[in-house]
Amino acid sequence: MPKPTLVDVAKVAGVSAITVSRALRSPDMVSDSLREKVHEAVRETGYMPNKSASALASNRTRSVVVVIPSISNNVFTDVMAGVAEALATAQLTMQIGNAGYDPEEEERLLRSFLNPAPHGVILAGVEQTPETLKMLENVDVPVVQIMDLDDNPIGKIVGFSNTDAAEAGTRHLVEQGYKHIGFLGAQMDPRSQQRLAGFKRALEKAGQFDPRSTATTNLPSDVQMGATLLGKLVSQYPECDAVFCNNDDLALGALFECHRRGIRVPLDFGICGFNNLGITGECFPSVTTVETPRKEIGRLAGQILSVDASEGYDKTIDLGYSLVQRESTTR
Amino acid sequence: MPKPTLVDVAKVAGVSAITVSRALRSPDMVSDSLREKVHEAVRETGYMPNKSASALASNRTRSVVVVIPSISNNVFTDVMAGVAEALATAQLTMQIGNAGYDPEEEERLLRSFLNPAPHGVILAGVEQTPETLKMLENVDVPVVQIMDLDDNPIGKIVGFSNTDAAEAGTRHLVEQGYKHIGFLGAQMDPRSQQRLAGFKRALEKAGQFDPRSTATTNLPSDVQMGATLLGKLVSQYPECDAVFCNNDDLALGALFECHRRGIRVPLDFGICGFNNLGITGECFPSVTTVETPRKEIGRLAGQILSVDASEGYDKTIDLGYSLVQRESTTR
DNA sequence: TTGTATGCGTTATCAG
DNA sequence: CTGATAACGCATACAA
Numbered sequence: 001m002p003k004p005t006l007v008d009v010a011k012v013a014g015v016s017a018i019t020v021s022r023a024l025r026s027p028d029m030v031s032d033s034l035r036e037k038v039h040e041a042v043r044e045t046g047y048m049p050n051k052s053a054s055a056l057a058s059n060r061t062r063s064v065v066v067v068i069p070s071i072s073n074n075v076f077t078d079v080m081a082g083v084a085e086a087l088a089t090a091q092l093t094m095q096i097g098n099a100g101y102d103p104e105e106e107e108r109l110l111r112s113f114l115n116p117a118p119h120g121v122i123l124a125g126v127e128q129t130p131e132t133l134k135m136l137e138n139v140d141v142p143v144v145q146i147m148d149l150d151d152n153p154i155g156k157i158v159g160f161s162n163t164d165a166a167e168a169g170t171r172h173l174v175e176q177g178y179k180h181i182g183f184l185g186a187q188m189d190p191r192s193q194q195r196l197a198g199f200k201r202a203l204e205k206a207g208q209f210d211p212r213s214t215a216t217t218n219l220p221s222d223v224q225m226g227a228t229l230l231g232k233l234v235s236q237y238p239e240c241d242a243v244f245c246n247n248d249d250l251a252l253g254a255l256f257e258c259h260r261r262g263i264r265v266p267l268d269f270g271i272c273g274f275n276n277l278g279i280t281g282e283c284f285p286s287v288t289t290v291e292t293p294r295k296e297i298g299r300l301a302g303q304i305l306s307v308d309a310s311e312g313y314d315k316t317i318d319l320g321y322s323l324v325q326r327e328s329t330t331r
Numbered sequence: 332m333p334k335p336t337l338v339d340v341a342k343v344a345g346v347s348a349i350t351v352s353r354a355l356r357s358p359d360m361v362s363d364s365l366r367e368k369v370h371e372a373v374r375e376t377g378y379m380p381n382k383s384a385s386a387l388a389s390n391r392t393r394s395v396v397v398v399i400p401s402i403s404n405n406v407f408t409d410v411m412a413g414v415a416e417a418l419a420t421a422q423l424t425m426q427i428g429n430a431g432y433d434p435e436e437e438e439r440l441l442r443s444f445l446n447p448a449p450h451g452v453i454l455a456g457v458e459q460t461p462e463t464l465k466m467l468e469n470v471d472v473p474v475v476q477i478m479d480l481d482d483n484p485i486g487k488i489v490g491f492s493n494t495d496a497a498e499a500g501t502r503h504l505v506e507q508g509y510k511h512i513g514f515l516g517a518q519m520d521p522r523s524q525q526r527l528a529g530f531k532r533a534l535e536k537a538g539q540f541d542p543r544s545t546a547t548t549n550l551p552s553d554v555q556m557g558a559t560l561l562g563k564l565v566s567q568y569p570e571c572d573a574v575f576c577n578n579d580d581l582a583l584g585a586l587f588e589c590h591r592r593g594i595r596v597p598l599d600f601g602i603c604g605f606n607n608l609g610i611t612g613e614c615f616p617s618v619t620t621v622e623t624p625r626k627e628i629g630r631l632a633g634q635i636l637s638v639d640a641s642e643g644y645d646k647t648i649d650l651g652y653s654l655v656q657r658e659s660t661t662r
Numbered sequence: 663t664t665g666t667a668t669g670c671g672t673t674a675t676c677a678g
Numbered sequence: 679c680t681g682a683t684a685a686c687g688c689a690t691a692c693a694a
Contacts, residue, residue, distance in 0.1 A: 003446070005686095005687055005688085006687065006688065007687080007688095015664080015665090016664070016665050016666080017665095017687090017688080017689095018664080018665065018666085018688090018689075018690095019663090019664060019665075021688065021689065022663095022664085022689095025689090029663075029664095030663070030664085031663060031664085034663085034664085048442065048443075048445075048446040049446070049687090049688080050387070050446055050447055050686085050687050050688070051383075051386075051446065051447065052382075052383045052384075052386035052387040052392070052447050052686085052687080052688090053383075053387050053670090053686070053687030053688040053689090054687080054688055054689075055383035055670095055688090056381070056383040056384050056387050056669095056670050056671065056672085056686085056687080056688075056689090057669080057670055057687075057688040057689040057690075058670085058688080058689055058690080059670070059689095061383070071408055071411055071412055071415070072405070072408050072409065072412055074403070074405070077402055077403050077408060078403065080402060081402055081403055081429075084402070084429055093426075093443070094427070095424075095426065096425070096427055098412075098415055111379065112379075112424070114379075115334070115379045115380070115381055115382065116381055116382065116383050116670095116671095138333075222609060223609060223610045223613040223614075224609075224612070224613050226613075227613060252610065252613075252614075253613060256613055256614050256615045259615035260615055278553060278554060278555075279554045279583065279610075281555070282554040282555050282557075282558060282583075282584055282587055283554075283583075283587050283614075284587045284590035284591055336670095336671055336672085337671065337672065337673095338671080346680080346681090347680070347681050347682080348671090348672080348673095348681090349672090349673075349674095349680080349681065349682085350679090350680060350681075352672065352673065353673095353679095353680085356673090360679075360680095361679070361680085362679060362680090365679085365680085380671085380672080381670085381671050381672070383670085383671080383672090384670070384671030384672040384673085384686090385671080385672055385673075386672090386686095387670090387671080387672070387673090387685095387686045387687065387688090388671075388672040388673035388674075388685080388686055389672075389673055389674085389686085390673095390686075447686095447687095
């Protein structure tokens with residue numbers, strides 16, 4: 001008996017196909033006795049629902065599309081883990097798209113993922129192309145944006161203020177008595193730009209901003225780039241005695257470069273990272289960083305899309321951030 | 332005109348629906364003139380194929396299922412990136428499952444992913460449950476196993492010898508003159524066990540194996556665990572003057588712990604990691620490691636599943652490994 | 663609460 | 679090379 005279908009199960013249970021369908025999807029629309037019979041028949045036949053047929057008939061899939069900027073960035077794998085966790089309890093699956101920090105690619109991916117309509121969509125940030133917005137509207141699918149805040153999200157948005165978070169990290173360096181603080185940034189996407197703005201704001205408030213203080217690139221962010229950018233920074237801004245880094249990768253690279261150059265951290269030079277990606281807490285010296293609730297963001301986004309009526313949630317949800325002070329800024 | 336279908340396109344092109352279908356899927360079954368007309372009509376209408384309908388009718392999807400042991404392990408995100416790259420050119424998508432190093436969970440995931448049948452399946456290692464094997468056989472879907480080697484793969488297998496790779500790393504430590512070499516291992520899955528076997532083999536060949544030399548745990552592998560395990564190792568094996576680590580995370584943790592304890596690397600203590608995850612090349616001192624061709628493995632697995640007849644490929648493909656010597660073992 | 667009829671958009675099959 | 683017709687397995691709308 002190859003691949004039992006609803007009809008096969010129905011025959012075994014002595015009911016109609018639609019009753020089986022209902023017993024599985026909306027158990028309380030079916031009487032207790034029939035529900036029991038149906039479940040029994042399902043077990044007996046080894047029935048597995050055919051997702052394509054279901055999607056075709058209902059014009060909806062049971063999967064949530066998650067389009068992230070980078071699959072090799074641990075920030076987003078943490079988010080994905082959170083999403084997966086939330087979706088699992090609702091019997092939903094996750095369809096991942098890797099947009100490579102490119103809104104056009106995001107659009108292309110969505111175009112291919114939107115037919116038939118998925119159960120929901122999770123997107124990073126608020127920089128969707130106009131075409132993307134139109135598509136999303138046409139399909140009428142619930143959307144959750146993440147990793148940022150906005151007063152007018154497509155659907156809902158859950159994240160934190162990148163500007164405020166970066167300001168807090170920078171302010172911490174100021175409070176520790178560093179006088180010439182620089183900024184390291186790679187992969188300068190919109191949220192990175194916001195962090196740069198937060199950095200500037202903190203220094204301007206402290207009256208310490210110097211135009212030579214930022215070293216950035218649009219190349220991908222990694223440890224090596226952190227070392228490179230630190231070199232660039234100290235050569236263009238020799239008085240520099242601390243850095244706020246856009247990302248923990250860069251902070252580690254900066255730390256290692258300091259080791260190589262014999263610069264003492266935190267005594268001569270302070271380092272603050274961003275995200276709290278784990279390793280910053282273990283290296284020597286350990287690195288101060290701004291922790292972001294990545295997994296929690298993913299989980300909440302997944303949760304919102306799991307429930308039928310997401311009306312219980314605010315349209316903008318700020319999950320905040322927190323400063324994790326460690327050795328690299330404690331002198 | 333909401334959601335144009337094949338029929339809509341067919342009307343515009345003045346042909347039948349099935350011709351449109353063919354023009355898109357098997358262009359050379361259709362005359363040049365009609366093919367042109369069809370493509371024109373597709374553009375005009377903005378047609379996007381409905382995957383559910385296609386899957387239902389053909390009983391095959393256009394997506395490749397990839398079940399990996401951990402989504403937060405960069406080893407596997409590198410693999411995924413490779414797979415995605417290969418599939419993109421063949422208009423295939425990737426469906427990811429996160430099995431958490433649990434064959435039973437792998438089985439559950441596959442069960443839900445196998446109806447309707449995907450275009451192909453990629454699995455890590457060779458430790459599938461008997462039920463998984465049976466399911467795979469019933470569905471008759473092409474399977475590629477990765478990250479290991481085996482003479483009797485389910486379908487094809489592309490990877491490298493974990494045993495040989497670990498032996499090479501350990502032998503390198505021997506050759507550098509270290510006399511009391513230990514092993515650090517977390518998340519002791521089957522491939523980790525193979526590496527442990529390779530470690531032992533190298534030391535036995537050198538006549539240096541000591542039963543106190545291994546510190547392992549089944550807890551997840553991360554930098555912190557590397558530090559913990561190093562502590563355990565030196566307390567149970569005080570003469571220890573080098574470690575081969577099952578993973579770069581552990582190697583970094585060991586390195587940082589050496590810093591904290593004032594143990595000089597590489598002078599007093601040698602460290603060799605596994606995988607070459609990038610950061611090992613940037614830290615201070617940089618860490619020797621055994622490089623594994625993760626992305627290439629993913630890419631090749633994706634490629635094999637992209638072509639109709641994968642007969643051009645051997646059933647077992649060994650992509651090898653290579654030792655990357657750095658400062659942590661160079662004295 | 664349960665069942666009947668019908669259609670979802672595509673592809674397989676078989677004719678022409 | 680092209681087309682007509684019939685599935686594919688399930689869910690929606692309505693009826694009972």
